Amino acid sequence: MPSPADKEALIEAIYQAPLEPGGLSILVPSLEAALGARVGLFVKRQEGVGLLAGCSSSTALQMAEYGLHLWRHDRALHALDAERPGQIVLDTDLVTADERRKSPFYNDFLGSMDAERGVYASFLSEGGEVYYVSGQRSARCGDYEEDEVRLLDDLVPHLRRSLQTWRHLRRAAVERALASEVLDHAGMGVMLVNARSKMVGANSTAEACLEAAGLIIEDGHIRACDVRMERQLRRAIALATQPRAGAVTVELRASHGSLGVSLLVTPCRQQQLTGREPLATLLLPRVGQASTDLASFARAHGLTPAEARLLDALARGERIADYARRSGISPTTAKSHLRALFDKTGERRQADLIRLALQTARSSIEPAADRN
Incomplete structure:
Protein backbone atom coordinates (compact mmCIF):
# COMPACT_ATOMS: atom_id res chain seq x y z
CA MET A 1 0.00 0.00 0.00
CA PRO A 2 1.27 3.50 -0.78
CA SER A 3 2.09 5.91 2.02
CA PRO A 4 -0.15 8.98 2.49
CA ALA A 5 2.46 11.07 0.66
CA ASP A 6 2.60 8.56 -2.22
CA LYS A 7 -1.20 8.49 -2.41
CA GLU A 8 -1.29 12.29 -2.58
CA ALA A 9 1.33 12.23 -5.34
CA LEU A 10 -0.73 9.64 -7.24
CA ILE A 11 -3.85 11.80 -7.04
CA GLU A 12 -1.87 14.79 -8.27
CA ALA A 13 -0.57 12.69 -11.18
CA ILE A 14 -4.14 11.67 -12.03
CA TYR A 15 -5.08 15.32 -12.54
CA GLN A 16 -1.86 16.10 -14.41
CA ALA A 17 -2.29 13.19 -16.84
CA PRO A 18 -4.72 14.94 -19.27
CA LEU A 19 -2.15 17.68 -19.84
CA GLU A 20 0.73 15.33 -20.64
CA PRO A 21 1.56 13.98 -24.12
CA GLY A 22 1.15 10.41 -22.87
CA GLY A 23 -2.29 11.14 -21.44
CA LEU A 24 -3.75 8.57 -19.06
CA SER A 25 -1.03 6.04 -19.88
CA ILE A 26 1.40 7.86 -17.59
CA LEU A 27 -0.72 6.71 -14.63
CA VAL A 28 -0.24 2.98 -15.26
CA PRO A 29 3.12 2.49 -13.47
CA SER A 30 1.92 4.33 -10.33
CA LEU A 31 -1.40 2.46 -10.26
CA GLU A 32 0.40 -0.86 -10.74
CA ALA A 33 2.75 -0.08 -7.86
CA ALA A 34 -0.14 0.94 -5.60
CA LEU A 35 -2.24 -2.18 -6.30
CA GLY A 36 0.56 -4.68 -6.88
CA ALA A 37 -1.09 -5.71 -10.14
CA ARG A 38 -1.13 -5.24 -13.90
CA VAL A 39 -3.39 -2.24 -14.45
CA GLY A 40 -5.20 -1.09 -17.56
CA LEU A 41 -7.85 1.54 -18.26
CA PHE A 42 -10.61 0.63 -20.70
CA VAL A 43 -13.93 1.78 -22.12
CA LYS A 44 -16.73 -0.69 -22.77
CA ARG A 45 -18.92 0.05 -25.77
CA GLN A 46 -21.68 -1.93 -27.40
CA GLU A 47 -19.38 -3.11 -30.19
CA GLY A 48 -16.37 -3.93 -28.03
CA VAL A 49 -13.81 -2.69 -25.54
CA GLY A 50 -11.43 0.18 -26.25
CA LEU A 51 -8.05 0.62 -24.65
CA LEU A 52 -7.32 3.92 -22.88
CA ALA A 53 -4.05 2.86 -21.26
CA GLY A 54 -2.53 -0.62 -21.45
CA CYS A 55 -0.81 -2.67 -18.77
CA SER A 56 2.92 -2.01 -18.79
CA SER A 57 3.85 -5.71 -19.09
CA SER A 58 1.18 -6.72 -21.62
CA THR A 59 1.77 -6.80 -25.36
CA ALA A 60 -0.23 -4.90 -27.94
CA LEU A 61 -1.48 -8.25 -29.29
CA GLN A 62 -2.79 -9.28 -25.87
CA MET A 63 -4.60 -5.98 -25.47
CA ALA A 64 -6.05 -6.31 -28.98
CA GLU A 65 -7.29 -9.86 -28.30
CA TYR A 66 -9.04 -8.69 -25.16
CA GLY A 67 -10.60 -5.65 -26.82
CA LEU A 68 -11.82 -7.53 -29.90
CA HIS A 69 -13.44 -10.65 -28.44
CA LEU A 70 -12.14 -11.96 -25.09
CA TRP A 71 -13.94 -9.22 -23.15
CA ARG A 72 -17.18 -11.09 -23.84
CA HIS A 73 -16.03 -13.79 -21.38
CA ASP A 74 -14.95 -11.31 -18.69
CA ARG A 75 -17.57 -11.82 -15.97
CA ALA A 76 -16.34 -9.00 -13.76
CA LEU A 77 -16.65 -6.55 -16.62
CA HIS A 78 -20.26 -7.59 -17.26
CA ALA A 79 -20.99 -7.31 -13.54
CA LEU A 80 -20.23 -3.59 -13.65
CA ASP A 81 -23.58 -1.81 -13.71
CA ALA A 82 -23.68 1.04 -16.23
CA GLU A 83 -26.13 2.83 -13.94
CA ARG A 84 -23.79 2.66 -10.93
CA PRO A 85 -20.40 4.24 -11.70
CA GLY A 86 -17.98 3.76 -8.83
CA GLN A 87 -18.84 0.08 -8.42
CA ILE A 88 -15.95 -2.26 -7.50
CA VAL A 89 -16.01 -5.95 -8.42
CA LEU A 90 -13.63 -8.82 -7.58
CA ASP A 91 -13.60 -11.64 -10.11
CA THR A 92 -12.98 -14.22 -7.36
CA ASP A 93 -16.55 -13.50 -6.21
CA LEU A 94 -17.85 -14.47 -9.66
CA VAL A 95 -15.69 -17.32 -10.95
CA THR A 96 -15.04 -20.61 -9.16
CA ALA A 97 -11.69 -22.35 -9.37
CA ASP A 98 -13.20 -25.10 -11.52
CA GLU A 99 -14.78 -22.57 -13.92
CA ARG A 100 -11.48 -20.74 -14.15
CA ARG A 101 -9.62 -23.89 -15.22
CA LYS A 102 -12.14 -24.55 -18.02
CA SER A 103 -12.33 -20.97 -19.34
CA PRO A 104 -10.24 -19.90 -22.37
CA PHE A 105 -10.33 -16.35 -21.00
CA TYR A 106 -9.39 -17.03 -17.39
CA ASN A 107 -7.16 -20.07 -17.85
CA ASP A 108 -5.56 -19.59 -21.26
CA PHE A 109 -5.46 -15.80 -21.54
CA LEU A 110 -5.10 -14.47 -17.99
CA GLY A 111 -3.44 -17.66 -16.77
CA SER A 112 -0.67 -17.31 -19.36
CA MET A 113 0.11 -13.91 -17.83
CA ASP A 114 0.02 -15.29 -14.27
CA ALA A 115 -2.96 -13.03 -13.60
CA GLU A 116 -5.56 -15.00 -11.64
CA ARG A 117 -6.85 -12.31 -9.29
CA GLY A 118 -8.78 -9.40 -10.79
CA VAL A 119 -10.30 -6.22 -9.39
CA TYR A 120 -12.46 -3.87 -11.48
CA ALA A 121 -13.82 -0.39 -10.79
CA SER A 122 -16.04 1.67 -13.08
CA PHE A 123 -15.40 5.38 -12.76
CA LEU A 124 -17.60 6.93 -15.46
CA SER A 125 -20.72 5.90 -17.36
CA GLU A 126 -21.85 8.16 -20.17
CA GLY A 127 -23.68 7.77 -23.46
CA GLY A 128 -23.80 3.99 -23.26
CA GLU A 129 -20.07 3.78 -22.53
CA VAL A 130 -18.59 2.46 -19.29
CA TYR A 131 -15.05 3.52 -18.36
CA TYR A 132 -13.27 1.22 -15.95
CA VAL A 133 -9.90 0.36 -14.45
CA SER A 134 -8.84 -3.26 -14.12
CA GLY A 135 -6.09 -4.78 -12.00
CA GLN A 136 -4.86 -8.36 -12.53
CA ARG A 137 -2.25 -10.15 -10.41
CA SER A 138 -0.93 -13.59 -9.56
CA ALA A 139 -2.85 -15.90 -7.23
CA ARG A 140 0.40 -16.12 -5.24
CA CYS A 141 -0.17 -12.50 -4.18
CA GLY A 142 -3.51 -13.45 -2.68
CA ASP A 143 -6.88 -11.74 -2.91
CA TYR A 144 -7.14 -7.97 -2.76
CA GLU A 145 -7.15 -6.72 0.81
CA GLU A 146 -9.74 -4.35 2.21
CA ASP A 147 -7.29 -1.42 2.25
CA GLU A 148 -6.44 -2.03 -1.44
CA VAL A 149 -10.12 -1.99 -2.39
CA ARG A 150 -10.60 1.15 -0.29
CA LEU A 151 -7.67 2.82 -2.07
CA LEU A 152 -9.26 2.07 -5.44
CA ASP A 153 -12.57 3.42 -4.16
CA ASP A 154 -10.80 6.63 -3.08
CA LEU A 155 -9.21 7.03 -6.52
CA VAL A 156 -12.43 6.54 -8.52
CA PRO A 157 -13.78 10.15 -8.27
CA HIS A 158 -10.36 11.55 -9.19
CA LEU A 159 -10.13 9.23 -12.19
CA ARG A 160 -13.61 10.33 -13.25
CA ARG A 161 -12.78 14.04 -13.21
CA SER A 162 -9.41 13.45 -14.87
CA LEU A 163 -11.04 11.45 -17.66
CA GLN A 164 -13.65 14.15 -18.22
CA THR A 165 -10.87 16.73 -18.57
CA TRP A 166 -8.91 14.43 -20.91
CA ARG A 167 -11.95 13.86 -23.13
CA HIS A 168 -12.68 17.58 -23.25
CA LEU A 169 -9.11 18.35 -24.29
CA ARG A 170 -9.15 15.61 -26.93
CA ARG A 171 -12.35 16.99 -28.42
CA ALA A 172 -10.85 20.47 -28.41
CA ALA A 173 -7.70 19.16 -30.12
CA VAL A 174 -9.75 17.46 -32.83
CA GLU A 175 -11.82 20.61 -33.34
CA ARG A 176 -8.65 22.71 -33.62
CA ALA A 177 -7.14 20.29 -36.12
CA LEU A 178 -10.29 20.35 -38.24
Whole structure:
Protein backbone atom coordinates (compact mmCIF):
# COMPACT_ATOMS: atom_id res chain seq x y z
CA MET A 1 0.00 0.00 0.00
CA PRO A 2 1.27 3.50 -0.78
CA SER A 3 2.09 5.91 2.02
CA PRO A 4 -0.15 8.98 2.49
CA ALA A 5 2.46 11.07 0.66
CA ASP A 6 2.60 8.56 -2.22
CA LYS A 7 -1.20 8.49 -2.41
CA GLU A 8 -1.29 12.29 -2.58
CA ALA A 9 1.33 12.23 -5.34
CA LEU A 10 -0.73 9.64 -7.24
CA ILE A 11 -3.85 11.80 -7.04
CA GLU A 12 -1.87 14.79 -8.27
CA ALA A 13 -0.57 12.69 -11.18
CA ILE A 14 -4.14 11.67 -12.03
CA TYR A 15 -5.08 15.32 -12.54
CA GLN A 16 -1.86 16.10 -14.41
CA ALA A 17 -2.29 13.19 -16.84
CA PRO A 18 -4.72 14.94 -19.27
CA LEU A 19 -2.15 17.68 -19.84
CA GLU A 20 0.73 15.33 -20.64
CA PRO A 21 1.56 13.98 -24.12
CA GLY A 22 1.15 10.41 -22.87
CA GLY A 23 -2.29 11.14 -21.44
CA LEU A 24 -3.75 8.57 -19.06
CA SER A 25 -1.03 6.04 -19.88
CA ILE A 26 1.40 7.86 -17.59
CA LEU A 27 -0.72 6.71 -14.63
CA VAL A 28 -0.24 2.98 -15.26
CA PRO A 29 3.12 2.49 -13.47
CA SER A 30 1.92 4.33 -10.33
CA LEU A 31 -1.40 2.46 -10.26
CA GLU A 32 0.40 -0.86 -10.74
CA ALA A 33 2.75 -0.08 -7.86
CA ALA A 34 -0.14 0.94 -5.60
CA LEU A 35 -2.24 -2.18 -6.30
CA GLY A 36 0.56 -4.68 -6.88
CA ALA A 37 -1.09 -5.71 -10.14
CA ARG A 38 -1.13 -5.24 -13.90
CA VAL A 39 -3.39 -2.24 -14.45
CA GLY A 40 -5.20 -1.09 -17.56
CA LEU A 41 -7.85 1.54 -18.26
CA PHE A 42 -10.61 0.63 -20.70
CA VAL A 43 -13.93 1.78 -22.12
CA LYS A 44 -16.73 -0.69 -22.77
CA ARG A 45 -18.92 0.05 -25.77
CA GLN A 46 -21.68 -1.93 -27.40
CA GLU A 47 -19.38 -3.11 -30.19
CA GLY A 48 -16.37 -3.93 -28.03
CA VAL A 49 -13.81 -2.69 -25.54
CA GLY A 50 -11.43 0.18 -26.25
CA LEU A 51 -8.05 0.62 -24.65
CA LEU A 52 -7.32 3.92 -22.88
CA ALA A 53 -4.05 2.86 -21.26
CA GLY A 54 -2.53 -0.62 -21.45
CA CYS A 55 -0.81 -2.67 -18.77
CA SER A 56 2.92 -2.01 -18.79
CA SER A 57 3.85 -5.71 -19.09
CA SER A 58 1.18 -6.72 -21.62
CA THR A 59 1.77 -6.80 -25.36
CA ALA A 60 -0.23 -4.90 -27.94
CA LEU A 61 -1.48 -8.25 -29.29
CA GLN A 62 -2.79 -9.28 -25.87
CA MET A 63 -4.60 -5.98 -25.47
CA ALA A 64 -6.05 -6.31 -28.98
CA GLU A 65 -7.29 -9.86 -28.30
CA TYR A 66 -9.04 -8.69 -25.16
CA GLY A 67 -10.60 -5.65 -26.82
CA LEU A 68 -11.82 -7.53 -29.90
CA HIS A 69 -13.44 -10.65 -28.44
CA LEU A 70 -12.14 -11.96 -25.09
CA TRP A 71 -13.94 -9.22 -23.15
CA ARG A 72 -17.18 -11.09 -23.84
CA HIS A 73 -16.03 -13.79 -21.38
CA ASP A 74 -14.95 -11.31 -18.69
CA ARG A 75 -17.57 -11.82 -15.97
CA ALA A 76 -16.34 -9.00 -13.76
CA LEU A 77 -16.65 -6.55 -16.62
CA HIS A 78 -20.26 -7.59 -17.26
CA ALA A 79 -20.99 -7.31 -13.54
CA LEU A 80 -20.23 -3.59 -13.65
CA ASP A 81 -23.58 -1.81 -13.71
CA ALA A 82 -23.68 1.04 -16.23
CA GLU A 83 -26.13 2.83 -13.94
CA ARG A 84 -23.79 2.66 -10.93
CA PRO A 85 -20.40 4.24 -11.70
CA GLY A 86 -17.98 3.76 -8.83
CA GLN A 87 -18.84 0.08 -8.42
CA ILE A 88 -15.95 -2.26 -7.50
CA VAL A 89 -16.01 -5.95 -8.42
CA LEU A 90 -13.63 -8.82 -7.58
CA ASP A 91 -13.60 -11.64 -10.11
CA THR A 92 -12.98 -14.22 -7.36
CA ASP A 93 -16.55 -13.50 -6.21
CA LEU A 94 -17.85 -14.47 -9.66
CA VAL A 95 -15.69 -17.32 -10.95
CA THR A 96 -15.04 -20.61 -9.16
CA ALA A 97 -11.69 -22.35 -9.37
CA ASP A 98 -13.20 -25.10 -11.52
CA GLU A 99 -14.78 -22.57 -13.92
CA ARG A 100 -11.48 -20.74 -14.15
CA ARG A 101 -9.62 -23.89 -15.22
CA LYS A 102 -12.14 -24.55 -18.02
CA SER A 103 -12.33 -20.97 -19.34
CA PRO A 104 -10.24 -19.90 -22.37
CA PHE A 105 -10.33 -16.35 -21.00
CA TYR A 106 -9.39 -17.03 -17.39
CA ASN A 107 -7.16 -20.07 -17.85
CA ASP A 108 -5.56 -19.59 -21.26
CA PHE A 109 -5.46 -15.80 -21.54
CA LEU A 110 -5.10 -14.47 -17.99
CA GLY A 111 -3.44 -17.66 -16.77
CA SER A 112 -0.67 -17.31 -19.36
CA MET A 113 0.11 -13.91 -17.83
CA ASP A 114 0.02 -15.29 -14.27
CA ALA A 115 -2.96 -13.03 -13.60
CA GLU A 116 -5.56 -15.00 -11.64
CA ARG A 117 -6.85 -12.31 -9.29
CA GLY A 118 -8.78 -9.40 -10.79
CA VAL A 119 -10.30 -6.22 -9.39
CA TYR A 120 -12.46 -3.87 -11.48
CA ALA A 121 -13.82 -0.39 -10.79
CA SER A 122 -16.04 1.67 -13.08
CA PHE A 123 -15.40 5.38 -12.76
CA LEU A 124 -17.60 6.93 -15.46
CA SER A 125 -20.72 5.90 -17.36
CA GLU A 126 -21.85 8.16 -20.17
CA GLY A 127 -23.68 7.77 -23.46
CA GLY A 128 -23.80 3.99 -23.26
CA GLU A 129 -20.07 3.78 -22.53
CA VAL A 130 -18.59 2.46 -19.29
CA TYR A 131 -15.05 3.52 -18.36
CA TYR A 132 -13.27 1.22 -15.95
CA VAL A 133 -9.90 0.36 -14.45
CA SER A 134 -8.84 -3.26 -14.12
CA GLY A 135 -6.09 -4.78 -12.00
CA GLN A 136 -4.86 -8.36 -12.53
CA ARG A 137 -2.25 -10.15 -10.41
CA SER A 138 -0.93 -13.59 -9.56
CA ALA A 139 -2.85 -15.90 -7.23
CA ARG A 140 0.40 -16.12 -5.24
CA CYS A 141 -0.17 -12.50 -4.18
CA GLY A 142 -3.51 -13.45 -2.68
CA ASP A 143 -6.88 -11.74 -2.91
CA TYR A 144 -7.14 -7.97 -2.76
CA GLU A 145 -7.15 -6.72 0.81
CA GLU A 146 -9.74 -4.35 2.21
CA ASP A 147 -7.29 -1.42 2.25
CA GLU A 148 -6.44 -2.03 -1.44
CA VAL A 149 -10.12 -1.99 -2.39
CA ARG A 150 -10.60 1.15 -0.29
CA LEU A 151 -7.67 2.82 -2.07
CA LEU A 152 -9.26 2.07 -5.44
CA ASP A 153 -12.57 3.42 -4.16
CA ASP A 154 -10.80 6.63 -3.08
CA LEU A 155 -9.21 7.03 -6.52
CA VAL A 156 -12.43 6.54 -8.52
CA PRO A 157 -13.78 10.15 -8.27
CA HIS A 158 -10.36 11.55 -9.19
CA LEU A 159 -10.13 9.23 -12.19
CA ARG A 160 -13.61 10.33 -13.25
CA ARG A 161 -12.78 14.04 -13.21
CA SER A 162 -9.41 13.45 -14.87
CA LEU A 163 -11.04 11.45 -17.66
CA GLN A 164 -13.65 14.15 -18.22
CA THR A 165 -10.87 16.73 -18.57
CA TRP A 166 -8.91 14.43 -20.91
CA ARG A 167 -11.95 13.86 -23.13
CA HIS A 168 -12.68 17.58 -23.25
CA LEU A 169 -9.11 18.35 -24.29
CA ARG A 170 -9.15 15.61 -26.93
CA ARG A 171 -12.35 16.99 -28.42
CA ALA A 172 -10.85 20.47 -28.41
CA ALA A 173 -7.70 19.16 -30.12
CA VAL A 174 -9.75 17.46 -32.83
CA GLU A 175 -11.82 20.61 -33.34
CA ARG A 176 -8.65 22.71 -33.62
CA ALA A 177 -7.14 20.29 -36.12
CA LEU A 178 -10.29 20.35 -38.24
CA ALA A 179 -10.51 24.14 -38.03
CA SER A 180 -6.85 24.46 -38.97
CA GLU A 181 -7.37 22.18 -41.98
CA VAL A 182 -10.39 24.20 -43.11
CA LEU A 183 -8.46 27.45 -42.73
CA ASP A 184 -5.54 25.97 -44.66
CA HIS A 185 -7.85 25.25 -47.58
CA ALA A 186 -9.35 28.72 -47.24
CA GLY A 187 -5.93 30.36 -47.37
CA MET A 188 -6.13 31.58 -43.77
CA GLY A 189 -3.09 31.61 -41.52
CA VAL A 190 -3.59 30.62 -37.86
CA MET A 191 -0.90 31.32 -35.30
CA LEU A 192 -0.83 30.66 -31.56
CA VAL A 193 1.35 33.04 -29.54
CA ASN A 194 1.95 33.85 -25.89
CA ALA A 195 1.79 37.28 -24.28
CA ARG A 196 5.38 37.98 -25.38
CA SER A 197 4.49 37.32 -29.06
CA LYS A 198 6.40 34.03 -29.05
CA MET A 199 5.07 31.53 -31.60
CA VAL A 200 3.65 28.41 -29.93
CA GLY A 201 1.98 26.84 -32.96
CA ALA A 202 0.79 27.59 -36.49
CA ASN A 203 -0.96 25.97 -39.44
CA SER A 204 0.81 25.32 -42.74
CA THR A 205 -0.56 28.48 -44.40
CA ALA A 206 0.70 30.85 -41.72
CA GLU A 207 4.17 31.47 -43.20
CA ALA A 208 2.83 32.75 -46.53
CA CYS A 209 0.25 34.89 -44.73
CA LEU A 210 2.90 36.45 -42.49
CA GLU A 211 5.12 37.36 -45.42
CA ALA A 212 2.24 38.90 -47.36
CA ALA A 213 1.22 41.02 -44.37
CA GLY A 214 4.71 42.35 -43.73
CA LEU A 215 5.29 40.24 -40.62
CA ILE A 216 8.37 38.18 -39.80
CA ILE A 217 9.46 35.53 -37.29
CA GLU A 218 12.51 36.71 -35.35
CA ASP A 219 14.00 34.47 -32.66
CA GLY A 220 10.71 32.62 -32.50
CA HIS A 221 8.67 35.80 -32.02
CA ILE A 222 6.23 37.46 -34.43
CA ARG A 223 7.39 40.93 -35.42
CA ALA A 224 6.02 43.63 -37.71
CA CYS A 225 8.35 45.32 -40.18
CA ASP A 226 6.81 48.72 -39.43
CA VAL A 227 7.48 50.28 -36.00
CA ARG A 228 3.94 51.63 -35.63
CA MET A 229 2.41 48.30 -36.62
CA GLU A 230 4.76 46.54 -34.21
CA ARG A 231 3.33 48.59 -31.34
CA GLN A 232 -0.23 47.87 -32.46
CA LEU A 233 0.49 44.16 -32.83
CA ARG A 234 2.06 43.87 -29.39
CA ARG A 235 -0.80 45.81 -27.82
CA ALA A 236 -3.38 43.56 -29.49
CA ILE A 237 -1.64 40.40 -28.28
CA ALA A 238 -1.27 41.84 -24.78
CA LEU A 239 -4.98 42.67 -24.68
CA ALA A 240 -6.02 39.25 -26.00
CA THR A 241 -4.00 37.44 -23.32
CA GLN A 242 -5.66 39.31 -20.45
CA PRO A 243 -8.42 37.69 -18.35
CA ARG A 244 -11.90 38.02 -19.91
CA ALA A 245 -10.34 39.47 -23.06
CA GLY A 246 -12.17 39.90 -26.33
CA ALA A 247 -11.08 39.95 -29.95
CA VAL A 248 -8.88 42.75 -31.27
CA THR A 249 -8.45 43.63 -34.96
CA VAL A 250 -5.14 45.10 -36.15
CA GLU A 251 -5.02 46.76 -39.59
CA LEU A 252 -1.75 45.80 -41.30
CA ARG A 253 -0.37 47.18 -44.54
CA ALA A 254 0.88 44.41 -46.81
CA SER A 255 4.47 44.46 -48.01
CA HIS A 256 3.22 44.81 -51.57
CA GLY A 257 0.05 46.04 -53.24
CA SER A 258 -2.42 48.73 -52.28
CA LEU A 259 -4.58 46.67 -49.95
CA GLY A 260 -3.91 46.10 -46.29
CA VAL A 261 -5.11 43.11 -44.31
CA SER A 262 -6.91 42.70 -41.01
CA LEU A 263 -5.16 40.55 -38.43
CA LEU A 264 -7.71 39.19 -35.96
CA VAL A 265 -6.28 38.51 -32.49
CA THR A 266 -8.47 36.50 -30.12
CA PRO A 267 -7.93 34.81 -26.73
CA CYS A 268 -7.19 31.08 -26.74
CA ARG A 269 -9.75 29.76 -24.25
CA GLN A 270 -8.02 26.43 -23.60
CA GLN A 271 -5.54 28.06 -21.23
CA GLN A 272 -8.42 28.84 -18.89
CA LEU A 273 -9.02 25.10 -18.56
CA THR A 274 -5.42 23.95 -18.30
CA GLY A 275 -4.19 26.77 -16.10
CA ARG A 276 -1.16 27.28 -18.32
CA GLU A 277 0.11 30.60 -19.64
CA PRO A 278 -2.44 32.71 -21.54
CA LEU A 279 -2.26 32.45 -25.31
CA ALA A 280 -3.69 34.39 -28.22
CA THR A 281 -4.82 33.13 -31.62
CA LEU A 282 -3.90 35.22 -34.68
CA LEU A 283 -6.07 34.81 -37.77
CA LEU A 284 -4.69 36.26 -41.00
CA PRO A 285 -5.86 35.99 -44.64
CA ARG A 286 -3.26 35.41 -47.34
CA VAL A 287 -3.16 38.57 -49.42
CA GLY A 288 -4.02 38.05 -53.08
CA GLN A 289 -4.91 34.36 -52.68
CA ALA A 290 -7.85 34.12 -50.30
CA SER A 291 -11.11 35.74 -51.31
CA THR A 292 -14.08 35.71 -49.01
CA ASP A 293 -17.27 34.33 -50.50
CA LEU A 294 -19.95 36.46 -48.87
CA ALA A 295 -22.87 35.52 -51.11
CA SER A 296 -24.68 33.32 -48.58
CA PHE A 297 -23.83 35.72 -45.76
CA ALA A 298 -25.20 38.65 -47.77
CA ARG A 299 -28.43 36.78 -48.51
CA ALA A 300 -28.85 35.80 -44.86
CA HIS A 301 -28.55 39.42 -43.73
CA GLY A 302 -30.34 41.01 -46.67
CA LEU A 303 -27.32 43.00 -47.84
CA THR A 304 -27.44 45.03 -51.02
CA PRO A 305 -24.68 44.44 -53.60
CA ALA A 306 -23.00 47.71 -52.57
CA GLU A 307 -23.08 46.73 -48.88
CA ALA A 308 -21.72 43.26 -49.68
CA ARG A 309 -18.84 44.77 -51.68
CA LEU A 310 -17.94 47.05 -48.78
CA LEU A 311 -18.05 44.17 -46.30
CA ASP A 312 -15.81 42.09 -48.56
CA ALA A 313 -13.30 44.94 -48.74
CA LEU A 314 -13.36 45.42 -44.97
CA ALA A 315 -12.90 41.68 -44.41
CA ARG A 316 -9.83 41.87 -46.66
CA GLY A 317 -8.43 44.69 -44.53
CA GLU A 318 -9.06 47.66 -46.83
CA ARG A 319 -9.72 50.99 -45.13
CA ILE A 320 -13.11 52.52 -45.80
CA ALA A 321 -11.55 55.71 -47.24
CA ASP A 322 -9.37 53.65 -49.61
CA TYR A 323 -12.40 51.59 -50.64
CA ALA A 324 -14.43 54.71 -51.38
CA ARG A 325 -11.63 56.16 -53.49
CA ARG A 326 -11.10 52.89 -55.38
CA SER A 327 -14.83 52.42 -55.97
CA GLY A 328 -15.42 55.99 -57.13
CA ILE A 329 -17.92 56.82 -54.38
CA SER A 330 -17.84 59.53 -51.74
CA PRO A 331 -16.71 58.77 -48.18
CA THR A 332 -20.21 59.77 -47.03
CA THR A 333 -21.79 57.11 -49.25
CA ALA A 334 -19.31 54.49 -48.04
CA LYS A 335 -20.11 55.38 -44.42
CA SER A 336 -23.83 55.11 -45.11
CA HIS A 337 -23.22 51.58 -46.42
CA LEU A 338 -21.27 50.85 -43.24
CA ARG A 339 -24.16 52.08 -41.07
CA ALA A 340 -26.49 49.81 -43.03
CA LEU A 341 -24.15 46.89 -42.36
CA PHE A 342 -24.24 47.67 -38.65
CA ASP A 343 -28.03 47.80 -38.68
CA LYS A 344 -28.45 44.54 -40.61
CA THR A 345 -25.84 42.48 -38.74
CA GLY A 346 -26.49 43.85 -35.27
CA GLU A 347 -22.85 44.88 -34.81
CA ARG A 348 -21.83 48.34 -33.66
CA ARG A 349 -18.07 48.36 -34.19
CA GLN A 350 -16.12 47.86 -37.39
CA ALA A 351 -13.77 45.38 -35.67
CA ASP A 352 -16.74 43.25 -34.60
CA LEU A 353 -18.18 43.41 -38.12
CA ILE A 354 -14.87 42.22 -39.60
CA ARG A 355 -14.65 39.43 -37.06
CA LEU A 356 -18.17 38.31 -37.93
CA ALA A 357 -17.26 38.21 -41.61
CA LEU A 358 -14.04 36.26 -41.02
CA GLN A 359 -15.70 33.76 -38.71
CA THR A 360 -18.92 33.04 -40.59
CA ALA A 361 -18.27 33.64 -44.28
CA ARG A 362 -17.27 30.78 -46.52
CA SER A 363 -13.83 31.22 -48.10
CA SER A 364 -12.56 30.04 -51.45
CA ILE A 365 -9.20 30.07 -53.25
CA GLU A 366 -8.92 30.62 -56.99
CA PRO A 367 -6.93 27.85 -58.74
CA ALA A 368 -3.36 28.92 -59.40
CA ALA A 369 -3.78 28.28 -63.13
CA ASP A 370 -6.63 30.79 -63.31
CA ARG A 371 -4.75 33.66 -61.68
CA ASN A 372 -3.38 36.44 -63.83
